[in-house]
Amino acid sequence: MFVGMGGNSGKLDEIAKLCREKGLALILDAAHMSGTRLNGKQVGSEADVAVFSFHAVKNLPTADGGMVCFSRPEDDQLVRKLTWLGINKDTYSRTVDGGLINGSMKWKKLGSNTMVIP
Numbered sequence: 001m002f003v004g005m006g007g008n009s010g011k012l013d014e015i016a017k018l019c020r021e022k023g024l025a026l027i028l029d030a031a032h033m034s035g036t037r038l039n040g041k042q043v044g045s046e047a048d049v050a051v052f053s054f055h056a057v058k059n060l061p062t063a064d065g066g067m068v069c070f071s072r073p074e075d076d077q078l079v080r081k082l083t084w085l086g087i088n089k090d091t092y093s094r095t096v097d098g099g100l101i102n103g104s105m106k107w108k109k110l111g112s113n114t115m116v117i118p
Contacts, residue, residue: 002026002047004033009043016046025049034060044069 002015012028019026028044030036031053036043044050050069054062070076081087 001029003029004031004036004043006032007036009033009036009038012038012043012046027051031055031058031066034058045071048072049075 002010002012004010004012016026018024025048026046028047028050030044030047030050033043034052038046044052047069048071052060052067052069054060054065054067056064068079070079
């Protein structure tokens, strides 16, 4: 896992190259790297997983939240199922015609919801 701070990419290109050579997955904590460019590209594209934060103290502040980007579509689909509490369809795919349920849904994975209510 590589952690970037304050938009600084540090030795990310060297770490990414080493991970590729050794067959290791690169997870990038890009919470402080929104808008950072490396070798002419947005930071995150060199990682297998890149995580961005939208918290008020980060480089791309919004109300809260974040974003996870995957280089492999199968990782994206797995995490979507986990965050949808294991359901095999997202909300849009489950609803049509003014909110009527579109067919059935199946629980394909054990999912969870870790929201913390203060």
